[in-house]
Amino acid sequence: MFVSIPTRRKPALRWATPLLFAALWLAFMWTMNRPDEARRVLWLSWGALGRGLGDDSTLWLEAFRDGSMLRLFTALFLHVDWAHLLGNLIFLLIFGLPAERVMGPWRFLLLFLIGGAVSNLAAALMIHAPDRVVIGASGAVSAVIGAYLALFPRARLGIVLPLGLFLEFVRAPASLLIGAWALLQVVFAYIGPAFGAIAWSAHVAGFLFGMVYALFFRAAITRRLRHQHEL
Numbered sequence: 001m002f003v004s005i006p007t008r009r010k011p012a013l014r015w016a017t018p019l020l021f022a023a024l025w026l027a028f029m030w031t032m033n034r035p036d037e038a039r040r041v042l043w044l045s046w047g048a049l050g051r052g053l054g055d056d057s058t059l060w061l062e063a064f065r066d067g068s069m070l071r072l073f074t075a076l077f078l079h080v081d082w083a084h085l086l087g088n089l090i091f092l093l094i095f096g097l098p099a100e101r102v103m104g105p106w107r108f109l110l111l112f113l114i115g116g117a118v119s120n121l122a123a124a125l126m127i128h129a130p131d132r133v134v135i136g137a138s139g140a141v142s143a144v145i146g147a148y149l150a151l152f153p154r155a156r157l158g159i160v161l162p163l164g165l166f167l168e169f170v171r172a173p174a175s176l177l178i179g180a181w182a183l184l185q186v187v188f189a190y191i192g193p194a195f196g197a198i199a200w201s202a203h204v205a206g207f208l209f210g211m212v213y214a215l216f217f218r219a220a221i222t223r224r225l226r227h228q229h230e231l
Contacts, residue, residue, distance in 0.1 A: 014101060016112070020092065020109070024088065027079075028077075028079050028085045046074040047071060047078060047134060048072050048120035048123070048124050072116075073117050075120050075134055075136070076113070076116040079135065087138075088137045091144070092137070092144065095145050099151060104221075107221075108144075111147055111213050112143065114209075115140050115209045118205055119209065123201050123202035134199050134202065138198075139202035140206060142202070142207045143206040145178060145210060146213075147211065147214035148178075148210075149174060149175060150210070155173075155174040156173055157174045157177050158170070182207050186204055189201045
């Protein structure tokens with residue numbers, strides 16, 4: 001006589017976020033070990049569309065033909081300094097791991113890469129300066145934050161607030177914190193250089209892309225989670 005023995009299925013391995021974390025870290029270490037001049041040449045060679053595209057259709061066609069569009073992706077793995085890198089890595093872990101858990105690694109990897117490329121393109125079009133490049137994974141991480149908000153609209157995030165002489169840990173709605181962050185990105189994008197050489201428009205574009213991406217795949221994500229629950 002055979003009987004069915006229920007088994008507890010192990011959670012799927014989340015490999016996309018650690019892979020991206022390691023790739024960003026290793027790429028930064030490699031670039032920082034190069035001489036200053038070689039590092040600047042690398043940024044100009046692999047940064048996102050430093051020459052600009054504008055409204056000239058011939059430049060767009062040429063960028064597709066010579067592979068320059070790939071720089072929208074390679075720029076994601078270039079960072080200026082430690083602060084630039086660590087900020088992206090921290091937010092990638094905070095929002096990437098839960099987002100990947102429900103989306104699956106491949107869908108999450110596409111979110112990061114395509115969202116980052118779209119963000120870099122938006123920044124390049126807004127800057128429209130041939131002598132400047134867009135580098136960094138901030139736009140891709142912003143896409144992850146947008147997807148997180150769309151997937152977990154009722155989630156709560158822990159923050160540490162200075163209250164007098166003490167630090168107090170409180171939990172606040174993610175929609176409130178992320179909404180305030182997104183509003184600041186819009187304001188800074190409008191003000192522009194007054195707040196430093198940061199591609200604020202990339203943050204805004206990435207955030208919007210991430211929300212749309214997660215909502216578009218919401219039905220597929222729901223089916224995936226239901227299938228995992230039934231196994």
